[in-house]
Amino acid sequence: MDKIATLKLPDGKTIELPGMSGTLGPDVYDVRSLYGKTGVFTYDPGFMSTAACTSDITYIDGDAGILLYRGYPIEQLAEKCDYLEVCYLLLNGELPNKAQKVDFDFTVTRHTMVHEQLSRFYQGFRRDSHPMAVLLGVVGAMAAFYHDSLDINNPEHRKVSAFRLIAKLPTIVAMSYKYSIGQPFMYPRNDLSYAANFMHMMFGVPAEDYKVNPVLVRAMDRIFTLHADHEQNASTSTVRLSGSSGANPFACIAAGIATLWGPAHGGANEAALNMLEEIGDVSKVGAFIKDVKDKNSGAKLMGFGHRVYKNYDPRAKLMRETCHEVLGELGLKNDKILALAMALEKIALEDDYFVSRKLYPNVDFYSGIVQRALGIPVSMFTCIFALARTVGWISQWTEMISDPGMKIGRPRQLYTGAGRRDVPAIINRS
Numbered sequence: 539m540d541k542i543a544t545l546k547l548p549d550g551k552t553i554e555l556p557g558m559s560g561t562l563g564p565d566v567y568d569v570r571s572l573y574g575k576t577g578v579f580t581y582d583p584g585f586m587s588t589a590a591c592t593s594d595i596t597y598i599d600g601d602a603g604i605l606l607y608r609g610y611p612i613e614q615l616a617e618k619c620d621y622l623e624v625c626y627l628l629l630n631g632e633l634p635n636k637a638q639k640v641d642f643d644f645t646v647t648r649h650t651m652v653h654e655q656l657s658r659f660y661q662g663f664r665r666d667s668h669p670m671a672v673l674l675g676v677v678g679a680m681a682a683f684y685h686d687s688l689d690i691n692n693p694e695h696r697k698v699s700a701f702r703l704i705a706k707l708p709t710i711v712a713m714s715y716k717y718s719i720g721q722p723f724m725y726p727r728n729d730l731s732y733a734a735n736f737m738h739m740m741f742g743v744p745a746e747d748y749k750v751n752p753v754l755v756r757a758m759d760r761i762f763t764l765h766a767d768h769e770q771n772a773s774t775s776t777v778r779l780s781g782s783s784g785a786n787p788f789a790c791i792a793a794g795i796a797t798l799w800g801p802a803h804g805g806a807n808e809a810a811l812n813m814l815e816e817i818g819d820v821s822k823v824g825a826f827i828k829d830v831k832d833k834n835s836g837a838k839l840m841g842f843g844h845r846v847y848k849n850y851d852p853r854a855k856l857m858r859e860t861c862h863e864v865l866g867e868l869g870l871k872n873d874k875i876l877a878l879a880m881a882l883e884k885i886a887l888e889d890d891y892f893v894s895r896k897l898y899p900n901v902d903f904y905s906g907i908v909q910r911a912l913g914i915p916v917s918m919f920t921c922i923f924a925l926a927r928t929v930g931w932i933s934q935w936t937e938m939i940s941d942p943g944m945k946i947g948r949p950r951q952l953y954t955g956a957g958r959r960d961v962p963a964i965i966n967r968s
């Protein structure tokens with residue numbers, strides 16, 4: 539170990555912190571022994587400077603706008619691979635060869651149906667429930683249906699659970715949609731690709747065959763690929779923290795879905811589209827931007843800004859491209875919302891408020907417009923993000939569980955409450 543940082547505390551104690559280097563990215567300094575040796579903690583509530591784990595899966599360079607899955611640039615994966623190849627890569631570390639791909643696709647498609655009893659679970663929800671609430675409940679309930687893959691210490695069980703989650707999420711998400719509109723559930727079709735099958739379950743009806751449009755299926759597949767993993771974001775960290783207690787994978791993924799729901803995370807694509815619809819017209823963009831810049835207004839430009847990307851989000855570039863392709867295919871090039879989004883993007887990219895804060899469009903700025911054009915209602919956007927991110931969550935969970943040095947996650951705190959005091963009798967309390 540040649541990199542060592544020395545930390546000197548005000549009481550004169552010093553401690554040497556060993557440095558660690560990854561393949562790419564900043565070095566880290568190991569503070570694990572700090573409390574034991576000095577009795578102090580580090581303080582980093584939003585994990586602004588804290589690496590919570592080592593990981594071989596995803597690398598982001600936010601300043602350069604780079605995103606790699608297992609070393610491969612997202613632009614190349616989006617161009618050359620389908621989503622199931624990306625799933626294989628995230629789970630196994632390497633891209634599949636032809637035979638491995640056939641085998642993997644076969645296994646996923648053989649897990650796409652859900653237990654028939656699970657279908658009845660939906661009837662307990664109000665039809666006007668938010669689909670994310672339904673998704674959260676149903677994924678949590680998977681632990682009650684698939685007991686035979688819950689032993690987290692058994693690698694075979696972990697593998698089967700991963701297949702079940704990746705294969706069944708499209709079915710469960712589509713069922714949440716069908717339930718909300720009162721249409722019958724559609725069974726999966728194993729002759730279709732992953733993305734085409736999802737669209738069939740979303741938009742098909744028993745009375746009529748769903749006609750697959752390859753341009754739209756490709757767009758759906760790309761949405762899945764671009765959302766498949768994103769390093770140690772809030773929902774992934776939640777999955778890891780839940781998993782560190784030994785909880786089963788279905789419970790952990792449900793916890794990740796709960797975190798993803800927030801508007802600062804996966805809920806942003808829904809919020810971005812709602813924002814565009816509220817602005818309504820290009821003529822109102824100036825006033826909206828003024829509002830966003832006024833700190834007292836509480837307004838934010840949804841779909842802009844990112845904790846890690848301080849440059850154009852590479853996923854946003856790809857999604858922008860897909861957006862134009864889809865709207866072209868559907869003859870919606872003059873779409874009002876797209877025109878509004880482009881005007882907003884142009885102004886924001888030139889405005890000093892956004893430029894100086896390095897606020898660029900993120901993936902959600904365009905993914906909402908694409909999904910809307912595909913016929914997906916706004917309330918389903920975050921469910922689709924959850925579907926796509928499931929492979930990332932389960933890959934990160936598996937990586938953590940497979941590490942023999944895994945420890946339960948247990949942050950500490952700086953206590954700022956009352957000092958020790960005695961409980962007064964109730965008649966003496968004010």
Ligand code: CMC
Binds near residue numbers: 806838840845897
């Ligand atoms: N609109 C207006 N101002 C913004 C925005 C925005 N979207 N994002 C950040 N700022 C300002 C913020 O007010 C602050 O200004 P100041 O320095 O004057 O106080 C400055 O930029 C730095 O922002 P921050 O809140 O410290 O940045 P953060 O890293 O904590 O937050 C974020 C990142 C994504 C939560 C935030 O940019 C945001 O809320 N964006 C809108 C929601 C969104 O699109 N989220 C999707 C993220 S991508 C999908 C995913 O990975 O889940």
